[in-house]
Amino acid sequence: MSEDEKAPAREIITDYAQAHFRYFRTADGTVYAQRNGHPVARPIRSQGTTGSHRQELMVGLFRDGIGVFNGTAMKEALDLIEALALTEDVQPVHIRVAPGFDGATWLDLGRDDGRSVRIHPTGWDIRVPDPQEVCWRRTQLTGELPLPVKDTDGKGIDLLLRLCNFANAETECLAIAWLIGCLGPDVPVPAPFLTGPQGAGKSTGGRMLVRIIEGMTGDLRRAPKDEENLITAVAAGWVTALDNLSHMTPELSDAMCCIVTGAENVKRALFTDGDVFRIGYRRPLLLTGIDVGVIRPDLAERLLPLRLERPRVRRTEAELWSDFAEVLPVILGSLLDLTVQVRAAQADIPTDLRMADFAHLCAQLDAATGLGALAAYRASLDDLNDDVIEGDLLAQTVLKHAASMEPGTEQRMTSAEWLHCLTGLYTGEDFRPLPKGWPTTGKVLSDRLKRLQPTLAARGVLIDWGRTNASRYIEIARPAAAPPASAQEAAF
Template sequence: MSEEEKTPAREVITEYAQEHFRYFRTGDGTVYAQKKGHPVARPIRSQGTTGSHRQELMVGLYRDGRGVFNGTALKEALDLIEALALTEDVQSVHIRVAPGFDGATWLDLGRDDGQSVRIHPAGWEVTVPDPREVCWRRTQLTGELPVPVADTDGKGIDLLLRLCNFAGPQTECLAIAWLIGCLGPSVPVPAPFLTGPQGAGKSTGGRMLVRIIEGMSGDLRRAPTDEENLTTTVAAGWVTALDNLSHLTPALSDAMCRIVTGADDVKRALFTDGDVFRIAYRRPLLMTGIDVGVIKPDFAERLLPLRLERPRVRRTEAELWAEYAEVLPVVLGSLLDLTVKVRAAEAETPTDLRMADFAHLCAQLDAATGLGALAAYRQSLDDLNDDVIEGDLLAQTVLKHAESIEPGGAQRMTSTEWLHCLSRLYNGDELRPLPKGWPTTGKVLSDRLKRLQPTLAARDVLIDSGRTSEGRYLEMTRPPNPPADEGKRMF
């Protein structure tokens, strides 16, 4: 055959690729390759050292006797494939958890054969999803989960709680609610903060919770030094677990708020001047530590404190993790059984809590099991409000001033007048200096009070703002005392 009659290498590669792979694009324009009949998809531009589409294409061509091709031919073929794929329908890719058809959700077991768990209203099953229903994206953080055991009769939950050192039933039911929430792709869940004295097994307990969802390779990580590193880590996995936190900068606190409830970042694409790419994420987040210091009010509403206690009997790491690995299939099966039961339960959605989806899940868990998760969640938020107040001198001063206002009464002043009033109250007769971070202008005070609104409202002090012909004002109100039976807390 003459040189003119030979098929160009790029055409051989393109023909082979379209015969064995399905190509599509996501909403942000990234093109993925999916081996036909298999649910795992890889970005065609991935340059990873293992498992990239370029590598699997080269191996397939070689094993099927099509030949070995140089980098130029592969690049030209992939350029053409990418251009063609941009005209295809849009489909999403998911890490670990995904929505499916007919109200079902999926859990990726991370297996090479693509087997996953389909959780549907009637139960759950292990099967390979239709590639057009679910496309899995895997990274180096995607570990393999064992095949869950069916019909465990709840035994796995008891085994898990026996291995962890949770301090009481309230903490246990909140941990269970969080695990169920992690299996829901559309349910924002608060971030558990495992705390307790030294030696309480906080890191071990955190690993146990994470590995139920991420497999035995899942682990805790050092807290990142900046927001960019944090978002990169979060986008590459499902559950992000940070170990031994002792301090949160304001920037990291804000970033964690966005991770819990969802965010969309835009960054400049590499080697370009004008192109950008999007990183959209909403992920379960878990943290461990003795104390993270002063908690910002908005982050407090997204936290879930889980207290642990020191174990009475110590065990070796090898013994503990050997037992955990043995019971993990049963634990996962029991969690799936309970998830199906909880999702089928009917319950009203509490309308007074920030994380309404998780509050509704707690109410469903109560309807299915009677554990009292919603009351425990309310109690945890109340305790966090105390932590916020104890760490904020301005909040303490506002509450002290509010005691002078009769229930049902209100007081209105400009922000500057409020600043003078609260500063005099803090100084008292001792004329002590104002603390570091105290508002220096009325505008700064107004902004601080806006951030403190949920915390103050939980203590029956309402802050509102408005404008009259004379200018802007801040109004502090104390609601009327409710009747005794209505004001009684249910926990």
């Protein structure tokens, strides 16, 4: 064969790639490669340690006896493939949990053979998903889960609760509700905050909860020093667990709020002046620690305190984790069984709570099992409101002022007038010095009150903002107490 009749190397690579792989793009323009019949997709530009598509393609060409090609031919072929894929349909990729067809959801077991769990309205089963339905993306944080056991009769839930040191039944049902929420791709779940005395096994309990979803390689990590590193870690996995928190900066608190309820970060692409790429994230988050100090109100609405107690009998780490690994297939099977039951249960959606989706899940769990998860969730939020108030002197001062008001009355003043009033109430007759962080202007006071508004409303103090022809005002109201049920009935 003459040199002119030989096919260029880039054409050989391109023909092989299109015959053995499916190429598509995501909404942000990233092009992925998916081996035919396999649900795992890799970005074609990935150079990570989990294996790039370039390496996958080179190995396939070599093993199939086609040859070994130089870097120039491979680059030209991949450039052409990427350009062609940008004209294909858009399809999302998912980490660990994904929505499927006909109301089903999928759980990636992290296995090389691609087998995953399909959770559907009538039960769950293990199968390899259709690549057109689910595309998995895997990173170094994607661990392998064991094949869950069928027909456990709830035994796995009991085994889990025996291994964890939860303080009471309320904490246990909230932990179960959170695990069920982690299996839903569209349900924002509050972040469990495992607390308790020293030696209560907070880190161990956190690892157990994480490893039910992420496999035995799942672990806790220290909180990153900045928001950018935190977002990078969050985007690379499903459950993010931060260990031994002792202090929470306002920046970290705001970042955690975004992780729980969802946000998007836009960054400049490397080696470019104008191009950008987007990182969207909403992930389950788990925290451990004895005390994180003052909790901001917006984060308090997104937390789920789980209290642990010191165990009476200590066990070695090797024994504990050996037992956990042995029962993990049963735990996962029982969790999947319970998830199917909960999703099938009918319950009203609580409309008075910030995390309404999780509150609805708790109501469904109650309808399926009668555990009392919704009442426990409300009680936990009430305790967090107390923590916010105890750590905020401005909130305490507003409540003190409201206590002096007659029920059913309100007061309107400008922000500057309210600042003067509340400052005088705090300093008192002995003119004690103002604490660090006390508002210094009416604008700062107004912003602080907006953050505290839900917390104060839970204590019967309503704050609203309005405007007259002359100026803007802030209204603080103390509603009248609701009349007894007998009085309400007599009024009709």
